[in-house]
Amino acid sequence: MSRDIRELLADKEFQRKMEKLAGLYPEERSALLAALHLCESETGCCGEEFQEYIAGKLGIPRASVKGVVTFYEMFHEKPRGKYLVQVCRTLPCMLAGAEILLDHICGKLGIRPGGTTKDGKFTLVTVECLACCDRGPSLMINDTLYTGITPEGFDKVIKELD
Ligand code: FES
Incomplete structure (x- = not known):
């Protein structure tokens, strides 16, 4: 079952995972794809709210995050079906x-x-x-x-x- 994005962003365990991901790369912005995969697997999409969150978290322009989400077939801006x-x-x-x-x-x-x-x-x-x-x-x-x-x-x- 997909989780609600607000619930996910407030989840301490999720926040720990994000910190860990960001720390795995010499530059935090390199964690973008991994973070998108994580959000997609938890919520079924990488919508506007997550895009804004991750742009701020990794110091990436919001438009660049959107560009990545819309470029790859495996990411979705709207929740998809089961x-x-x-x-x-x-x-x-x-x-x-x-x-x-x-x-x-x-x-x-x-x-x-x-x-x-x-x-x-x-x-x-x-x-x-x-x-x-x-x-x-x-x-x-x-x-x-x-x-x-x-x-x-x-x-x-x-x-x-x-
Ligand atoms: S053309 Fe390669 S799988 Fe359809």
């Missing part, structure tokens, strides 16, 4: 049927890429190559990779998710 569905949209997967699969997933979940289902269960995004180009179409649901997946296969997979 299951993050990442569909590869790179050419080999598209040629193998990713576009049809993506259309199916959009219809099945009732959302477009970037969206989250109303019940907060699924967030759908498109990503670049998942490094299984010869076995596409490829997608990931949280940390699990699926290759050669069909629309029917996707339906079967999500049926098993609670």
Whole structure:
């Protein structure tokens, strides 16, 4: 379960972890990616409030923090669903049927890429190559990779998710 950002920022244990992270690098600002990962794993996103906090903590301009958060696919500014569905949209997967699969997933979940289902269960995004180009179409649901997946296969997979 994702934690509330205010609760996280007030948590002494979290503050200790942040101090430790900042101390691991010759320059505190180098701890940014690790700090973002920590926030993402605890709260499911790196929203404005955390961006402001970490910018002040590490002495980095707020715009630079935002730039990093929005550059990398693994960071999110808004809370995502319990299951993050990442569909590869790179050419080999598209040629193998990713576009049809993506259309199916959009219809099945009732959302477009970037969206989250109303019940907060699924967030759908498109990503670049998942490094299984010869076995596409490829997608990931949280940390699990699926290759050669069909629309029917996707339906079967999500049926098993609670
Ligand atoms: S192109 Fe989809 S996994 Fe590489």
